[in-house]
Every structure is written in C-alpha cells, then in structure tokens.
Amino acid sequence: MNDSNDDFKKTIKKSALMTLAITLLNPHVYIDTVLVIGSISADFSLYQKVVFLIGALLSSFLCFSGLGYGSRLLIPLFKNQITWKILDAFIGIIMWWIAFHLLHGIFS
Numbered sequence: 001m002n003d004s005n006d007d008f009k010k011t012i013k014k015s016a017l018m019t020l021a022i023t024l025l026n027p028h029v030y031i032d033t034v035l036v037i038g039s040i041s042a043d044f045s046l047y048q049k050v051v052f053l054i055g056a057l058l059s060s061f062l063c064f065s066g067l068g069y070g071s072r073l074l075i076p077l078f079k080n081q082i083t084w085k086i087l088d089a090f091i092g093i094i095m096w097w098i099a100f101h102l103l104h105g106i107f108s
Contacts, residue, residue: 034100037056040052041053
C-alpha cells in the first residue's frame with residue numbers, strides 16, 4: 001500500500017513539474033504577455049490598465065476553458081482534413097492581421 005502511495009506522489013510531482021516547465025519555459029508566454037499585451041497597454045491610465053488586465057485574464061480563462069472542455073465536442077468535425085485546412089487558414093489570417101496592426105502601430 002505504501003509503495004503505490006509513493007508512486008502516486010511521484011506521478012503528481014512529475015506532472016506538476018512538467019506542467020510548470022512547459023508553461024514557464026515557453027518563450028511565447030513571455031512574448032505574448034510582456035511584448036504584445038504590455039505594449040498595447042503601455043499608454044493606458046491605471047484604471048484602464050486594471051480593466052484591460054481583467055479583460056485579458058477573463059478572455060484567456062474563457063479561451064483555454066473552451067478549448068479544454070469544448071474540444072471533445074469537436075472530435076467528429078476534426079476527423080475531416082478539410083476542417084484542419086480551414087482552421088489553419090483562419091489562424092494564418094489572424095496572425096497576418098495582428099502582424100499588420102503591430103507594424104502599422106510602429107510606423108504610424
């Protein structure tokens with residue numbers, strides 16, 4: 001009984017450490033939070049920064065919760081290759097749109 005308890009603790013510890021490593025060692029975390037979101041809110045007043053922070057946290061929570069819990073509902077849809085191509089195209093368009101607006105903000 002004690003061995004299975006120790007194995008369980010090791011598994012939990014390993015899972016927690018891997019989650020922290022994947023999260024904190026991901027360079028996109030810092031690019032998104034510091035550069036993109038930080039630069040957007042740099043000229044805001046304190047009140048606007050607080051409201052922006054709450055909105056960013058809420059949208060992030062809703063997005064990742066939706067991805068986590070909603071993904072099982074989309075499994076039948078994503079068995080089709082065309083769905084993946086449409087999703088990839090949509091993501092590409094959004095990325096180009098963001099890049100354009102970031103560059104526009106720099107050069108204007």
